[in-house]
Amino acid sequence: MTQNTINTPASPGMAAPATAWLLRMGKGRFLGNRKARLALVILVPILLLTAFAPLLPLQAPLETNLRAMMQPPSLAHPFGTDRMGRDILARTLSGVQISLFVGLSVALLALVSGMILGTLAGFLGGIVDRTVMSIVDIFLAFPSLLLAIGLVAVMGTGVVPVILAIALADVPRFIRLQRSLVLSLRSRAFIDAARTVKARKSWLMSRHILPNTVAPMLVAASIAAANAILVEASLSFLGLGIMPPVPSLGNIIRDGQTYLEQAWWISTLPGVVILAIAISFHFLSDGVREALDPRSRQ
Amino acid sequence: MVEYSLKKFAQLLFTVFGVVTLVFFTLRFIPGDAASAMAGDAISGEALELLREQMGLNAPLLSQYLIYIKGLVTFDFGVTITTRLPVADLLLRALPVTLSIAVLTIVLTVALSIPLGTLAALMAHRGQNGLDNLITGTAMVLDLMPSFWTALVFLLIFSLTLGWFPASGTVSFDAPMDFLKRIALPVLVLSVTQMATMARITRTAVLEVLSEDYVRTARAMGWSEMRVLFRHALKNASLPIVTVIGLSFGNLLNGTVIVEFIFTIPGIGNLLINGINSRDYQMVQTLIVFYALLFVGINFITDIVYRALDPRVKF
Numbered sequence: 001m002t003q004n005t006i007n008t009p010a011s012p013g014m015a016a017p018a019t020a021w022l023l024r025m026g027k028g029r030f031l032g033n034r035k036a037r038l039a040l041v042i043l044v045p046i047l048l049l050t051a052f053a054p055l056l057p058l059q060a061p062l063e064t065n066l067r068a069m070m071q072p073p074s075l076a077h078p079f080g081t082d083r084m085g086r087d088i089l090a091r092t093l094s095g096v097q098i099s100l101f102v103g104l105s106v107a108l109l110a111l112v113s114g115m116i117l118g119t120l121a122g123f124l125g126g127i128v129d130r131t132v133m134s135i136v137d138i139f140l141a142f143p144s145l146l147l148a149i150g151l152v153a154v155m156g157t158g159v160v161p162v163i164l165a166i167a168l169a170d171v172p173r174f175i176r177l178q179r180s181l182v183l184s185l186r187s188r189a190f191i192d193a194a195r196t197v198k199a200r201k202s203w204l205m206s207r208h209i210l211p212n213t214v215a216p217m218l219v220a221a222s223i224a225a226a227n228a229i230l231v232e233a234s235l236s237f238l239g240l241g242i243m244p245p246v247p248s249l250g251n252i253i254r255d256g257q258t259y260l261e262q263a264w265w266i267s268t269l270p271g272v273v274i275l276a277i278a279i280s281f282h283f284l285s286d287g288v289r290e291a292l293d294p295r296s297r298q
Numbered sequence: 299m300v301e302y303s304l305k306k307f308a309q310l311l312f313t314v315f316g317v318v319t320l321v322f323f324t325l326r327f328i329p330g331d332a333a334s335a336m337a338g339d340a341i342s343g344e345a346l347e348l349l350r351e352q353m354g355l356n357a358p359l360l361s362q363y364l365i366y367i368k369g370l371v372t373f374d375f376g377v378t379i380t381t382r383l384p385v386a387d388l389l390l391r392a393l394p395v396t397l398s399i400a401v402l403t404i405v406l407t408v409a410l411s412i413p414l415g416t417l418a419a420l421m422a423h424r425g426q427n428g429l430d431n432l433i434t435g436t437a438m439v440l441d442l443m444p445s446f447w448t449a450l451v452f453l454l455i456f457s458l459t460l461g462w463f464p465a466s467g468t469v470s471f472d473a474p475m476d477f478l479k480r481i482a483l484p485v486l487v488l489s490v491t492q493m494a495t496m497a498r499i500t501r502t503a504v505l506e507v508l509s510e511d512y513v514r515t516a517r518a519m520g521w522s523e524m525r526v527l528f529r530h531a532l533k534n535a536s537l538p539i540v541t542v543i544g545l546s547f548g549n550l551l552n553g554t555v556i557v558e559f560i561f562t563i564p565g566i567g568n569l570l571i572n573g574i575n576s577r578d579y580q581m582v583q584t585l586i587v588f589y590a591l592l593f594v595g596i597n598f599i600t601d602i603v604y605r606a607l608d609p610r611v612k613f
Binding site for chain 1: 312324438443445451559575593
């Protein structure tokens with residue numbers, strides 16, 4: 001512990017010690033975790049393929065080829081082609097980019113706003129707590145996909161409205177989690193101990209309470225990212241998310257629905273990719289939890 | 299009990315009031331207004347002004363709000379913009395379809411997940427992890443499959459390839475057998491995506507009970523394995539299962555929207571999607587409020603039932 005503190009640059013705030021702590025505690029155990037490794041084994045190839053998609057010998061995602069319409073999977077078109085001769089793999093990889101962007105943006109938005117509002121509610125209590133929590137209750141009264149559908153109906157389609165709609169549906173859960181973490185930490189013995197040596201409230205908050213909420217909130221965030229990818233795909237599938245011609249996993253599958261009998265590959269193969277991403281995020285969250293929680297040793 | 303229920307009910311009313319208000323004001327934030335969004339580029343000028351007048355958008359906000367609340371309380375949700383039919387009638391016609399799907403899904407989910415969860419727990423308890431891992435792993439994959447994709451894959455396999463279920467056709471309560479055949483596949487798809495959580499809860503609950511002292515005592519008394527399982531394990535597992543049925547109702551509603559859309563079943567989910575596509579805000583507003591009411595209503599009932607069932611919870 002001590003030699004690491006010396007190496008940490010003396011930057012103010014809670015971010016530096018918390019991140020340093022996460023890296024220190026997490027790295028070895030995260031990579032040593034079976035589930036985390038499995039997640040990386042699935043996710044890293046998908047990320048590499050997505051990042052280097054332009055270098056692959058594939059058609060561009062939007063390029064049509066009328067001489068190769070509705071081709072089944074082959075070496076030239078590993079996922080086949082659609083009714084306009086567009087390459088499904090290229091479109092899928094382009095869709096994965098949007099999916100990951102949506103997933104990470106939603107997780108980040110929900111994490112940051114959930115931490116701020118949840119901490120305020122949990123730490124200040126009283127009228128602030130009651131106001132925030134009754135608004136949270138109102139948002140939680142909507143089934144999540146339906147809330148997102150309603151919000152997109154108002155805000156319109158496209159990447160930004162989709163991110164905002166999904167994040168708005170997620171934030172209440174993060175507020176609730178952060179608040180409950182703050183409340184349960186407040187009554188722990190080490191906080192009492194810090195109080196007895198006259199630690200200031202801001203010190204308690206930044207040094208003792210917030211760093212201890214980071215791990216569970218990160219676990220929640222990686223589940224939220226996976227969930228956001230699924231919700232974005234559902235919205236796009238319903239024709240309310242990301243609209244053609246921009247390829248997204250949901251709207252590629254929607255395109256293929258009409259040709260399910262003649263060209264099964266259009267709808268099924270991109271779905272396998274969504275499933276693989278969802279599974280890897282799920283394992284990732286398990287890995288993060290097991291690596292960061294000192295009590296859950298394997 | 300009564301006092302607790304009343305307190306919870308008061309909270310419920312407050313939330314419902316919040317939901318209704320939130321939906322009203324969110325729809326007032328549409329860029330331009332609902333009338334111009336609805337009309338698109340089709341009409342402008344005087345015709346648009348007339349539409350605004352008809353939709354009551356020219357009245358002051360407060361009186362619009364009061365008219366809206368009065369409408370909700372008296373079940374007068376206005377008329378749709380495209381067909382001019384009362385929204386309440388359409389809702390009442392679509393509701394039984396969606397509810398049948400939801401109820402059948404719950405029944406099938408319970409029927410599938412309790413035996414599987416119990417089996418997984420038994421195997422884990424005996425140290426035979428192979429089958430346990432298989433069941434737990436499959437449940438996780440099923441849980442993470444996007445429901446619209448599962449629906450298409452099932453449609454491809456069971457309808458188009460094997461021909462077991464009709465892929466299309468009318469949905470009417472007048473022909474109950476046809477109706478059941480038509481909703482069988484959607485119900486199967488939803489159950490498959492829903493059963494993961496319930497199987498997991500069953501497994502955990504049963505596994506916990508199996509290592510209790512009283513189960514060992516029962517075994518020592520020479521009780522058969524089945525009797526131990528039913529008298530102790532499943533009885534104790536029933537409480538968390540009731541809770542999960544209630545809690546997963548929101549997910550179930552989300553799922554009905556998807557399967558109704560894919561299998562073109564005329565339930566409220568399809569009404570909602572059509573409403574959004576035709577920019578029918580009267581319809582969308584009513585349906586979103588209705589879904590929220592259904593969801594909080596079920597959660598309220600689950601909470602009360604849980605407390606009534608659990609002897610440990612004191613009022």
